[in-house]
Amino acid sequence: MTVSVDRPVLEVSHYSLAYATPEGEAKALDDVSLDIRHGETHALVGESGSGKSTLAWAIMRYLPPNARNLAGRILLSGEDILGKTRAQMEELRGRRIAMVFQDPSSAFNPTMRMGDQIAEVFIRHRGMDRKAAWAAGIAALEHTGISHPAEIMRRYPHEASGGEKQRVVIATAFACNPELIIFDEPTTALDILTAQQILDLFLRLREETGVAALYISHDLGLVARIADRVSVIHKGRIVESGPVSEVFRNPKDGYTRALMAAVPRPDNRIAVPPPTIEVPVLQVRDISVRYGDPGWLARLLGSDGNLFYGAQEVGFDIRPGELLGLVGASGSGKSTMAQVISGLRDFQGEVLFGGRSFRSRRDFDRVYRRDVQIVFQHPDASLNPQQTIGRILSRPLRLYGLTPPSRITQRVAELLEMVLLPAEFASRYPHQLSGGQKQRVAIARAFAAEPKLVICDEITAALDVSVQAAVARLLMDLQRKSDAACLFITHDLNLIRQLAHRIAVMQRGRLVDMFDVADSNSSNRHPYTRALLNAVPIPADLQEAAAI
Amino acid sequence: MREFLRSPVGLVGALLLLIVLFAALFGPFIAPYDPQQFHAASRLQGPSWKFLLGTDQYGRDLLSRLLHGAPSTVFFGLGATALGVGAGSIIGVIAGVVGGRVDSIIMRALDGLLAMPELLFTLLIVTFLGGGTTQAMLAVALTFTPGMARIARSSVLSVRTREYVLAAVARGESNTWIIGWEVLPNALGPIIVEATIRVSFAIMIGATLGFLGLGAQPPSTEWGLMVAEARQFMFRNPWCVAVPGIAIAITAMGFNLFGDTLRDAFDPKRRRS
Numbered sequence: 138m139t140v141s142v143d144r145p146v147l148e149v150s151h152y153s154l155a156y157a158t159p160e161g162e163a164k165a166l167d168d169v170s171l172d173i174r175h176g177e178t179h180a181l182v183g184e185s186g187s188g189k190s191t192l193a194w195a196i197m198r199y200l201p202p203n204a205r206n207l208a209g210r211i212l213l214s215g216e217d218i219l220g221k222t223r224a225q226m227e228e229l230r231g232r233r234i235a236m237v238f239q240d241p242s243s244a245f246n247p248t249m250r251m252g253d254q255i256a257e258v259f260i261r262h263r264g265m266d267r268k269a270a271w272a273a274g275i276a277a278l279e280h281t282g283i284s285h286p287a288e289i290m291r292r293y294p295h296e297a298s299g300g301e302k303q304r305v306v307i308a309t310a311f312a313c314n315p316e317l318i319i320f321d322e323p324t325t326a327l328d329i330l331t332a333q334q335i336l337d338l339f340l341r342l343r344e345e346t347g348v349a350a351l352y353i354s355h356d357l358g359l360v361a362r363i364a365d366r367v368s369v370i371h372k373g374r375i376v377e378s379g380p381v382s383e384v385f386r387n388p389k390d391g392y393t394r395a396l397m398a399a400v401p402r403p404d405n406r407i408a409v410p411p412p413t414i415e416v417p418v419l420q421v422r423d424i425s426v427r428y429g430d431p432g433w434l435a436r437l438l439g440s441d442g443n444l445f446y447g448a449q450e451v452g453f454d455i456r457p458g459e460l461l462g463l464v465g466a467s468g469s470g471k472s473t474m475a476q477v478i479s480g481l482r483d484f485q486g487e488v489l490f491g492g493r494s495f496r497s498r499r500d501f502d503r504v505y506r507r508d509v510q511i512v513f514q515h516p517d518a519s520l521n522p523q524q525t526i527g528r529i530l531s532r533p534l535r536l537y538g539l540t541p542p543s544r545i546t547q548r549v550a551e552l553l554e555m556v557l558l559p560a561e562f563a564s565r566y567p568h569q570l571s572g573g574q575k576q577r578v579a580i581a582r583a584f585a586a587e588p589k590l591v592i593c594d595e596i597t598a599a600l601d602v603s604v605q606a607a608v609a610r611l612l613m614d615l616q617r618k619s620d621a622a623c624l625f626i627t628h629d630l631n632l633i634r635q636l637a638h639r640i641a642v643m644q645r646g647r648l649v650d651m652f653d654v655a656d657s658n659s660s661n662r663h664p665y666t667r668a669l670l671n672a673v674p675i676p677a678d679l680q681e682a683a684a685i
Numbered sequence: 686m687r688e689f690l691r692s693p694v695g696l697v698g699a700l701l702l703l704i705v706l707f708a709a710l711f712g713p714f715i716a717p718y719d720p721q722q723f724h725a726a727s728r729l730q731g732p733s734w735k736f737l738l739g740t741d742q743y744g745r746d747l748l749s750r751l752l753h754g755a756p757s758t759v760f761f762g763l764g765a766t767a768l769g770v771g772a773g774s775i776i777g778v779i780a781g782v783v784g785g786r787v788d789s790i791i792m793r794a795l796d797g798l799l800a801m802p803e804l805l806f807t808l809l810i811v812t813f814l815g816g817g818t819t820q821a822m823l824a825v826a827l828t829f830t831p832g833m834a835r836i837a838r839s840s841v842l843s844v845r846t847r848e849y850v851l852a853a854v855a856r857g858e859s860n861t862w863i864i865g866w867e868v869l870p871n872a873l874g875p876i877i878v879e880a881t882i883r884v885s886f887a888i889m890i891g892a893t894l895g896f897l898g899l900g901a902q903p904p905s906t907e908w909g910l911m912v913a914e915a916r917q918f919m920f921r922n923p924w925c926v927a928v929p930g931i932a933i934a935i936t937a938m939g940f941n942l943f944g945d946t947l948r949d950a951f952d953p954k955r956r957r958s
Binding site for chain 2: 479480481501502503505506507509510511513514515518519520521522523524532533536579582586
């Protein structure tokens with residue numbers, strides 16, 4: 138297929154789309170225009186609910202039945218695809234437009250070998266027979282730099298790692314040399330180091346094939362590195378569009394500027410002053426957690442299960458008023474440590490807190506549990522949907538007898554005010570609040586107990602960039618006022634360097650490195666720490682990165 | 686609730702249920718004749734102005750019999766389900782909350798019971814307890830218990846690992862408080878929905894038992910028994926089989942549609958805030 142150079146591969150002009158809901162039409166895309174030329178990468182940046190995925194599905198013509206095209210055109214190499222029938226679109230998908238999804242673990246049919254799933258594309262769109270398709274699949278996989286492509290082809294999805302699966306997804310997308318590939322946050326579900334490799338792969342394949350790419354992301358640092366042009370989408374409207382270097386160096390729209398200001402920069406410290414008391418409030422010594430202990434029946438049958446360690450001989454301490462960052466890839470045991478300290482998981486080893494020693498989960502009494510509070514990752518799951526916010530916030534007050542019953546309503550209002558929410562939220566239910574508001578309530582609940590240590594388990598991971606920054610600032614503010622220590626678990630190395638005094642790094646259940654934030658770039662860092670730090674672009678270089 | 690009535694399936698289900706419940710509550714008072722009164726002159730007749738739904742082999746008015754049979758049929762279904770769901774939920778919640786070995790033992794025992802076909806199991810119990818409405822009701826309740834226990838347990842298990850329950854554990858709440866305030870209110874949805882759908886099964890099994898002569902005994906006006914008694918006259922007057930048969934079908938369908946819509950309404954993915 139020849140593509141003329143001046144005709145854009147994808148043209149979306151003044152496209153509007155709405156969803157029909159019982160409450161009337163809800164506009165999801167409003168007068169969206171963008172075009173992508175051959176060999177160009179166009180980034181689409183926006184927060185959740187901004188309509189960026191809707192646009193991707195609109196281009197693929199794979200929309201729920203209640204979607205309505207209101208106006209505008211979508212052209213693929215000059216052909217109008219809005220008027221195409223379903224059969225015509227099916228012919229198009231995979232051959233001329235391909236898509237790479239966010240989560241490689243759900244992009245495959247779990248009951249089919251991955252090889253069959255690549256081969257299917259060749260059989261369907263290239264008319265190959267099974268054997269030729271299989272060989273073509275191996276060649277395509279080889280191209281992604283995967284080791285043992287023939288073996289990966291024979292595996293089922295559950296037998297491959299996330300990174301391997303995403304490589305197979307990308308190989309499948311590039312299989313028929315499509316004109317356009319839509320990437321929907323292809324690295325968000327992967328851990329930092331794997332994401333880095335996938336990005337390198339994307340850059341290489343783009344270079345080789347000259348495909349036009351629409352790259353959907355919320356990560357401005359990443360966009361600065363890989364995209365040629367960028368469009369910022371907000372509430373279904375494109376608020377700013379242009380070459381990456383121009384948009385990032387000189388953002389014109391207020392929303393773009395706010396988005397850029399919200400990106401965490403390690404040099405922009407917002408941490409509370411460093412702790413002055415050297416006596417630690419919490420010490421953990423040689424903590425080990427075993428998973429997969431065989432049950433009594435399995436033991437009886439002589440099987441020893443598949444035992445592995447979630448954490449192995451981990452030890453660290455936290456001083457009063459300190460913020461200790463705990464970082465690592467997914468599965469490194471960070472959350473396991475949070476569960477041990479908050480008394481949710483059995484462990485071996487010793488936890489020392491306030492001069493007392495605890496050697497098992499059952500030793501933790503209510504006094505300890507009041508002093509150590511936890512905030513979870515998912516704001517949607519951490520509040521009981523059947524209870525009002527007021528009831529949720531009043532529970533720690535009643536449980537620990539902190540406030541006389543007559544003053545509870547007043548105290549709940551104070552707590553809401555403390556996390557910058559209006560007092561009338563007390564009578565609302567969690568589902569009436571946004572994700573960021575719910576996370577504020579969860580934080581208020583933790584601080585309601587007037588704790589000495591707050592564990593934050595990836596509390597910003599499920600939130601949008603701008604909300605993330607606000608929640609981080611709020612946490613710092615509360616820490617300053619309450620003098621509580623904080624164990625902040627995250628995988629975002631830029632954010633943690635803004636907040637923490639010291640950083641502990643975990644890898645495969647072990648603590649591999651521990652250092653003061655000021656020393657993050659010193660030469661005696663553990664190689665794994667250095668790899669993690671090198672894998673994330675520092676947003677202070679947004680402009681420079683964009684300039685290249 | 687507005688959402689509920691907007692769905693056509695839910696509306697039809699609710700309407701059917703209303704009709705059935707009205708018949709169950711007021712049927713005996715609005716019936717035109719005594720259900721046991723013989724009209725020897727007009728046996729096995731089709732619908733007429735005198736007998737709106739026709740008569741059976743003894744000339745008894747089918748409409749009156751139907752209306753008199755409604756309470757026993759419907760309350761049989763409700764009663765059997767309530768008993769079964771109650772017992773099943775308690776067992777399931779205990780298994781789910783206590784966990785460990787208790788859970789394993791309870792669930793393996795229930796698996797054994799579940800391996801038996803439902804109707805066969807009911808028949809077995811009725812054979813032990815003897816025929817009659819109360820016995821049949823107990824039998825159906827017993828049959829429902831293992832399935833309901835499974836559903837209650839899985840519902841409890843899925844709620845138990847939610848972060849708000851973990852938060853309560855980390856806070857140091859007592860077990861009773863966690864179960865009563867955090868787990869149960871959120872685990873109840875699937876149990877209620879399943880119960881609604883099961884009412885229709887209970888009514889059908891009840892009718893089947895009546896038909897087989899193992900449930901209600903003559904001269905009761907239980908619908909299944911009505912079908913059984915009229916069977917031999919089916920070809921001379923199809924109405925005397927069709928009328929109670931259709932009544933059973935409508936009742937079962939009403940509960941089924943209602944339960945389906947209830948399930949959708951409880952599904953948080955479909956719920957709009």
